[in-house]
Amino acid sequence: MFKIVKAEQLSANVYKKVVLAPRVAASCQPGQFIIVRLDETGERIPLTICDYDREAGTVTIVFQPIGVSTSKMVDLKEGDYFLDFVGPLGRPSELVTDDFEEVKKKKVIFIAGGVGTAPVYPQAKWLHDHGVECDIIIGARSKDILIMEEEMSKVGNLYLCTDDGSYGFKGVGTAMLEKLVSEGHHYDLCVAIGPMIMMKFACLTTKKLGIPTIVSMNPIMVDGTGMCGACRVVVGDEVKFACVDGPEFDGHKIDFDQAMKRAAMYKTEEGRRMLAYKEGKTHHGGCGNCGGDK
Amino acid sequence: MADVLKKVPVREQDPKVRATNFDEVCLGYNKDEAVEEAQRCLGCKKAKCMEGCPVQIHIPDFIGAVKEGDFAKAYSVISESSALPAICGRVCPQESQCEGRCIRGIKGEAVSIGKLERFVADWAREQGIKPAAPAEKNGKKVAVIGSGPAGLTCAGDLAKLGYDVTIFEALHKAGGVLVYGIPEFRLPKDGVVLPEVENVKSLGVKIETDVIIGKSVTIDELMENEGFDAVFIGSGAGLPKFMGIPGETACGVFSANEFLTRNNLMKAFDEKYDTPIFHGKKVAVVGGGNVAMDAARTALRLGAEVHIIYRRSEEELPARKEEVHHAKEEGIIFDLLTNPVEILEDENDWVKGIRCVRMELGEPDASGRRRPVEVEGSEFDIDVDTVIMSLGTSPNPLISSTTKGLEINKRKCIVAAEDTGATSKAGVFAGGDAVTGAATVILAMGAGKEAAKGIHEYLSQK
Numbered sequence: 001m002f003k004i005v006k007a008e009q010l011s012a013n014v015y016k017k018v019v020l021a022p023r024v025a026a027s028c029q030p031g032q033f034i035i036v037r038l039d040e041t042g043e044r045i046p047l048t049i050c051d052y053d054r055e056a057g058t059v060t061i062v063f064q065p066i067g068v069s070t071s072k073m074v075d076l077k078e079g080d081y082f083l084d085f086v087g088p089l090g091r092p093s094e095l096v097t098d099d100f101e102e103v104k105k106k107k108v109i110f111i112a113g114g115v116g117t118a119p120v121y122p123q124a125k126w127l128h129d130h131g132v133e134c135d136i137i138i139g140a141r142s143k144d145i146l147i148m149e150e151e152m153s154k155v156g157n158l159y160l161c162t163d164d165g166s167y168g169f170k171g172v173g174t175a176m177l178e179k180l181v182s183e184g185h186h187y188d189l190c191v192a193i194g195p196m197i198m199m200k201f202a203c204l205t206t207k208k209l210g211i212p213t214i215v216s217m218n219p220i221m222v223d224g225t226g227m228c229g230a231c232r233v234v235v236g237d238e239v240k241f242a243c244v245d246g247p248e249f250d251g252h253k254i255d256f257d258q259a260m261k262r263a264a265m266y267k268t269e270e271g272r273r274m275l276a277y278k279e280g281k282t283h284h285g286g287c288g289n290c291g292g293d294k
Numbered sequence: 295m296a297d298v299l300k301k302v303p304v305r306e307q308d309p310k311v312r313a314t315n316f317d318e319v320c321l322g323y324n325k326d327e328a329v330e331e332a333q334r335c336l337g338c339k340k341a342k343c344m345e346g347c348p349v350q351i352h353i354p355d356f357i358g359a360v361k362e363g364d365f366a367k368a369y370s371v372i373s374e375s376s377a378l379p380a381i382c383g384r385v386c387p388q389e390s391q392c393e394g395r396c397i398r399g400i401k402g403e404a405v406s407i408g409k410l411e412r413f414v415a416d417w418a419r420e421q422g423i424k425p426a427a428p429a430e431k432n433g434k435k436v437a438v439i440g441s442g443p444a445g446l447t448c449a450g451d452l453a454k455l456g457y458d459v460t461i462f463e464a465l466h467k468a469g470g471v472l473v474y475g476i477p478e479f480r481l482p483k484d485g486v487v488l489p490e491v492e493n494v495k496s497l498g499v500k501i502e503t504d505v506i507i508g509k510s511v512t513i514d515e516l517m518e519n520e521g522f523d524a525v526f527i528g529s530g531a532g533l534p535k536f537m538g539i540p541g542e543t544a545c546g547v548f549s550a551n552e553f554l555t556r557n558n559l560m561k562a563f564d565e566k567y568d569t570p571i572f573h574g575k576k577v578a579v580v581g582g583g584n585v586a587m588d589a590a591r592t593a594l595r596l597g598a599e600v601h602i603i604y605r606r607s608e609e610e611l612p613a614r615k616e617e618v619h620h621a622k623e624e625g626i627i628f629d630l631l632t633n634p635v636e637i638l639e640d641e642n643d644w645v646k647g648i649r650c651v652r653m654e655l656g657e658p659d660a661s662g663r664r665r666p667v668e669v670e671g672s673e674f675d676i677d678v679d680t681v682i683m684s685l686g687t688s689p690n691p692l693i694s695s696t697t698k699g700l701e702i703n704k705r706k707c708i709v710a711a712e713d714t715g716a717t718s719k720a721g722v723f724a725g726g727d728a729v730t731g732a733a734t735v736i737l738a739m740g741a742g743k744e745a746a747k748g749i750h751e752y753l754s755q756k
């Protein structure tokens with residue numbers, strides 16, 4: 001059992017939990033993720049590590065309710081427990097593992113989309129703590145779903161954008177990037193993390209601009225240790241397991257269209273479970289209207 | 295009096311009924327049936343059957359006790375050699391091991407050693423008979439990685455010798471393949487596997503789930519910072535293989551591991567559990583081993599028409615005979631001498647079929663089995679909406695790549711001495727599928743036992 005020592009709502013639809021998990025806190029690095037399970041009947045949910053405190057033994061996760069399991073997670077309060085919390089999984093970000101002398105020379109731009117802001121934070125913070133300056137673009141649909149502005153502003157030069165112009169620059173993150181480059185900013189590396197569709201467009205833009213780009217893939221997973229192959233992604237002409245070979249990959253080599261289709265594989269099945277969760281088990285098939293349970 | 299050349303038949307769920315549920319297929323012997331079957335054993339002085347059992351259970355002795363109705367004695371005979379009889383009695387490939395050597399088998403059918411072993415173990419569990427109490431603690435700490443049959447056995451034996459043992463398991467539940475791979479209808483989880491795990495715990499073994507060695511903590515850290523005097527690696531061979539044919543990343547293509555894990559460990563077949571499983575209407579399972587049979591029979595139970603696609607002929611099917619027989623009874627369709635060359639996708643990247651070629655058997659290859667060769671121009675398509683790849687597994691490099699000085703071979707298996715389990719790294723022992731590659735429950739258990747002895751010897755000298 002893993003105790004939640006702090007629970008917070010960050011925006012209209014984004015939640016943060018700080019969890020006591022000493023083994024994970026002792027060994028995790030920016031770029032890695034964990035898997036949580038709520039209760040005996042729960043799914044295994046992968047979530048990126050957003051922050052960690054080695055001394056306190058805590059790990060912070062930030063998430064958006066999507067289906068049944070993440071919606072149930074919203075209700076967990078301070079003092080409640082996750083049944084399982086396992087990690088760290090995946091490889092640390094290359095910024096952390098590569099030769100620091102090389103990393104130091106790089107000018108890095110992060111593009112964070114929506115809840116993807118959370119996994120960007122530990123990477124930017126790591127660079128900041130090691131004396132490397134970076135630029136960060138946070139993009140959100142509107143002001144009320146923008147998260148972590150304050151923390152982020154402490155670890156990098158922040159550029160905020162909203163699709164509806166309710167805050168900061170009006171437009172998407174990639175438009176902001178093009179603007180920065182046209183104003184004379186130079187970048188050696190872009191790290192883009194967010195919804196698959198946002199990462200796809202970020203990669204199209206950075207390819208045009210000639211900026212090498214790392215993305216963090218979030219395919220459907222089960223075990224997170226390389227045992228099931230559910231997390232297969234096509235990188236160039238190779239098939240990789242995101243949970244052990246990733247989750248970060250060269251974004252210019254990713255087949256995003258396929259990745260998006262694979263991510264939607266359980267949509268119907270999950271949708272049915274969500275209905276049952278929200279409305280009770282009223283959808284039992286047999287009425288002849290919806291085709292029953294198939 | 296029944297025909298002495300034939301086994302006493304074992305009661306099974308009717309194929310039509312069981313094809314729609316996940317309850318155990320084989321119901322096992324009752325007392326009378328067990329005693330009757332035991333009568334068939336000749337109690338051979340030079341018991342051939344024992345040579346076929348990897349852990350050399352004293353078969354004539356335990357069957358002799360069953361004959362006399364002394365099941366407690368039978369259990370204690372088995373317990374001398376095996377820690378998991380309720381499991382081995384169910385899943386050992388008996389036809390190629392103990393029963394394959396039985397004298398009775400020359401003229402008629404071998405004695406049902408496996409079913410008798412299962413009966414005795416189930417009886418003991420129902421009576422609440424527990425393994426012998428642990429010895430006085432000797433103050434030495436051993437870490438066991440993985441809670442499959444190798445790890446459970448090694449941990450249990452060491453605890454009996456007085457060691458302070460902790461099992462570290464990556465998943466949220468202990469049992470290894472016994473819980474995530476082998477389905478409920480062959481090996482009941484709450485009924486059979488859980489009590490075995492509880493037995494190990496009752497010896498004082500601690501089980502820490504959700505710890506991935508090599509990620510959460512390394513072997514070197516366990517030994518240097520957490521005070522473990524020795525480590526046993528029983529991490530299995532869990533990495534699935536794919537064929538590398540076009541279309542393999544399409545939606546609706548799964549590894550058998552994913553399909554079985556969703557269903558067994560995550561209990562997707564049960565509405566109360568949140569994990570989904572995609573079960574198509576027409577499923578192709580590629581492969582011919584136990585894993586393929588399990589995946590096929592699981593898909594069938596979820597409501598699909600299922601084809602097993604295997605490139606050799608029936609004779610070469612590596613699965614246990616009993617499983618093939620059960621699969622056929624349940625209505626699985628066998629497309630033998632058939633090999634997939636491409637998975638066909640629709641416009642949404644979903645599987646719509648599998649393109650295969652016909653094969654014929656040529657000269658024997660290195661494994662002694664006749665090598666399948668492609669019949670030219672024999673391509674044909676089978677319409678399916680799901681493909682499950684069951685082509686075998688290999689050891690996970692997570693541990694070997696994060697442990698200094700641990701030698702592995704070119705198949706990524708950990709190199710370990712057969713009689714002691716000792717690896718190239720002092721104080722580190724290994725056994726089971728992690729060393730041999732995918733094998734069997736009883737071999738993994740045997741390796742766990744040898745390693746426990748090896749570790750005891752090593753730490754006694756230290």
Ligand SMILES: Cc1cc2nc3c(=O)[nH]c(=O)nc-3n(C[C@H](O)[C@H](O)[C@H](O)COP(=O)(O)OP(=O)(O)OC[C@H]3O[C@@H](n4cnc5c(N)ncnc54)[C@H](O)[C@@H]3O)c2cc1C
Nearest residue numbers: 046047048063064066067068069070218219263264267270
């Ligand atoms: C390595 C990794 C890191 C992640 N980090 C975060 C994070 O930091 N914060 C966060 O909010 N989310 C993160 N996710 C996504 C998160 O795991 C999913 O939102 C979650 O599993 C959905 O679970 P659910 O039961 O609530 O929804 P489900 O009922 O399982 O699914 C609802 C819908 O979402 C789709 N879906 C399922 N899994 C995923 C997935 N992994 N990615 C995209 N769509 C999916 C399904 O097809 C379905 O249509 C991460 C995923 C991965 C693989």
Ligand SMILES: Cc1cc2nc3c(=O)[nH]c(=O)nc-3n(C[C@H](O)[C@H](O)[C@H](O)COP(=O)(O)OP(=O)(O)OC[C@H]3O[C@@H](n4cnc5c(N)ncnc54)[C@H](O)[C@@H]3O)c2cc1C
Nearest residue numbers: 440442443444464470471475507530726727733734735738
């Ligand atoms: C579907 C299926 C059907 C089978 N049917 C049969 C059968 O009928 N008869 C038979 O005899 N055999 C059968 N087998 C084979 C048999 O199950 C295995 O040979 C046996 O389980 C191997 O035991 P093990 O203890 O070596 O490893 P496993 O049972 O694989 O256990 C290894 C454990 O280690 C854990 N682990 C791995 N890496 C780490 C890590 N880094 N840190 C912590 N924990 C880790 C894993 O999660 C797992 O729980 C079958 C296998 C499968 C997959």
Ligand code: SF4
Nearest residue numbers: 347382386391392408
């Ligand atoms: S352990 Fe397996 S091989 Fe040995 S007697 Fe029992 S069923 Fe036969």
Ligand code: SF4
Nearest residue numbers: 335336338343396397
């Ligand atoms: S070989 Fe057969 S008949 Fe002889 S002891 Fe073994 S089981 Fe009994």
Ligand code: FES
Nearest residue numbers: 224226228229243
């Ligand atoms: S999640 Fe199972 S292999 Fe990656």
